[in-house]
Amino acid sequence: MRRRVQLLTLDCALVVAEEGSFLGASRRTGIHHSALSRRIRDLEHALGTTIFERHSGGVRPTLAGAELLRDLRRVLRDLDGTLATAGMARRQQAKSATADIEVPAHITEFLDELIDFIRSTPNVSLRLVETNRAGADLS
Numbered sequence: 001m002r003r004r005v006q007l008l009t010l011d012c013a014l015v016v017a018e019e020g021s022f023l024g025a026s027r028r029t030g031i032h033h034s035a036l037s038r039r040i041r042d043l044e045h046a047l048g049t050t051i052f053e054r055h056s057g058g059v060r061p062t063l064a065g066a067e068l069l070r071d072l073r074r075v076l077r078d079l080d081g082t083l084a085t086a087g088m089a090r091r092q093q094a095k096s097a098t099a100d101i102e103v104p105a106h107i108t109e110f111l112d113e114l115i116d117f118i119r120s121t122p123n124v125s126l127r128l129v130e131t132n133r134a135g136a137d138l139s
């Protein structure tokens with residue numbers, strides 16, 4: 001069943017409950033109220049229970065619907081936290097990515113000087129050319 005219910009539909013159910021009507025939820029989600037109503041009807045059908053009592057003034061959760069919505073809020077809050085944690089871990093991993101390359105000291109000194117030069121003279125164009133040991137231009 002988990003694969004048959006879209007996350008958007010579950011989110012819409014929460015918005016319908018918060019707004020108390022399909023029309024209000026429609027305005028908030030940008031989904032046409034009839035499409036929103038169909039989503040909720042299909043969700044109710046998939047679950048085999050009525051989530052909302054519909055009346056002329058809007059909707060209100062049934063007892064089963066209220067339980068579902070309470071649990072759904074908790075699950076989506078947990079999911080948001082999990083996604084945020086994964087995003088932070090990814091950003092931390094990107095920040096701490098290092099390459100262990102052994103470079104002779106004179107090369108690192110040269111690169112440090114080159115970086116200082118680039119920072120201190122931003123209007124200067126720099127072109128590095130690789131040459132072979134005999135001094136011939138390989139570019």
